[in-house]
Amino acid sequence: MVYDILLPSLPFIIGYLGTYLLYRGGYIKKSMHINIWNLILGLIFLISGGGGFILLILLELGTLLPINIHLLYWHVELGLTLVLITIFHFHTYWKTSKKMFTINNGG
Amino acid sequence: MMRDRLIKALATIPIVTAFSMSGSCAAGCPYGLVNDPYPGHCPRYIDINGDGLCDLSQATTATTDTSTSSSDDDTVATDSIDDSTNGRGHDVDVVDDPQNASSISDTGDIDGNLSDDGGGYYLLPISLLLISGYLFTHYLFSKGILSPKKHRRLWNLFVTAGYLGTGVTGVILTFMVNMGVKTALNPSITFWHAEFAILMVIGTLIHIHLYWKPFKNIFKVLFGFKTFKGEFKRNNNME
Known part of the structure; x- marks a missing residue:
């Protein structure tokens, strides 16, 4: 079993660059660009993270279901995409992300 | 009286289910895979016997082999399991390099004990x-x-x-x-x-x-x- 790494990531890289360039070019609002990717992040998290969480519960309970293997496959594939979109999320909120790691910023 | 019996009978269902569940999953694949070939679907892949199939997914094979040992027809038993695996519609790859698979089995002993458990994630x-x-x-x-x-x-x-x-x-x-x-x-x-x-x-x-x-x-x-x-x-x- 070989998991695809580049194939599921490619549409998201192109998509992010696309909406980013549209926002920079003034074709769409910044809030639109941010919210599109927040929604995608939420959906991918729901499937990948939620799927992983269900898988973990099933493992803890020792329950075998026919769906387990499909859940594992999509958990891995969308998990890789989640990593990528998390990087985009950090890019979007770079200023606040940087503040998070500083010790004294008056907070 | 009849109602009590019915309640008692129904009450035993979860207990029986729990016992049969833990028994069937104790040493098997936590994802329910059967004859998962090298390199396996998950990092728990272990191949001590070097047949290019994950040992955890072969829990069924072991029991089938022992039950059919009297008939001296192990090949038939294993083949029938292979067919059932393909019938499930999973992506079952053919072992390309059995030598590679057997070399992996050498390291299997190291983490075999750890990778066998399906839980313990707190x-x-x-x-x-x-x-x-x-x-x-x-x-x-x-x-x-x-x-x-x-x-x-x-x-x-x-x-x-x-x-x-x-x-x-x-x-x-x-x-x-x-x-x-x-x-x-x-x-x-x-x-x-x-x-x-x-x-x-x-x-x-x-x-x-x-x-x-x-x-x-x-x-x-x-x-x-x-x-x-x-x-x-x-x-x-x-x-």
Whole structure:
């Protein structure tokens, strides 16, 4: 079993660059660009993270279901995409992300 | 009388189910795979007998072999299982390099004991610890002891650690599965992947709670949804 790494990531890289360039070019609002990717992040998290969480519960309970293997496959594939979109999320909120790691910023 | 018997009979169902479940899963594949070929679907792949199939997925084979040993027809028994696997519709690959598979089996003993268990990820204790931790900091924040900024920053750090840990270990595990790399570290990486994932999932739910307004904004901006309060005010001409 070989998991695809580049194939599921490619549409998201192109998509992010696309909406980013549209926002920079003034074709769409910044809030639109941010919210599109927040929604995608939420959906991918729901499937990948939620799927992983269900898988973990099933493992803890020792329950075998026919769906387990499909859940594992999509958990891995969308998990890789989640990593990528998390990087985009950090890019979007770079200023606040940087503040998070500083010790004294008056907070 | 009849009713009591019925209740007793029904009450035994979960107990019988639980016993049969634990019995069937004790040494089997935690994902329910049968004859999973090299390099396997998950990092738990182990091949001590060197047949190019994950030993955990062969739990059924072992029992079938012993039951059919009297008929001296092990090949037929294994073939029938192979057919049933293909019939399930999974992506079952053919072992390209049996030598490679057998070489992997040499390292199988090292992590065999660790990779065999299907649980032990402390899902409930960690979840409860995080939720109680959040409730505690939320209490401190509501009482003015902790500033909103510090409160948010603290949980943002936690969720970042969760995403970073899960992401890094997940990518490592995917590469290991893809390349068929089997080390003694695999079970540890899987364990920490699961632990960080618990932090990530609970942390994300907390993150959504902390940023509830921007979260609602997603639907407002993209789909034009109004908040329930706003809709109520508008419908009742309160604005």
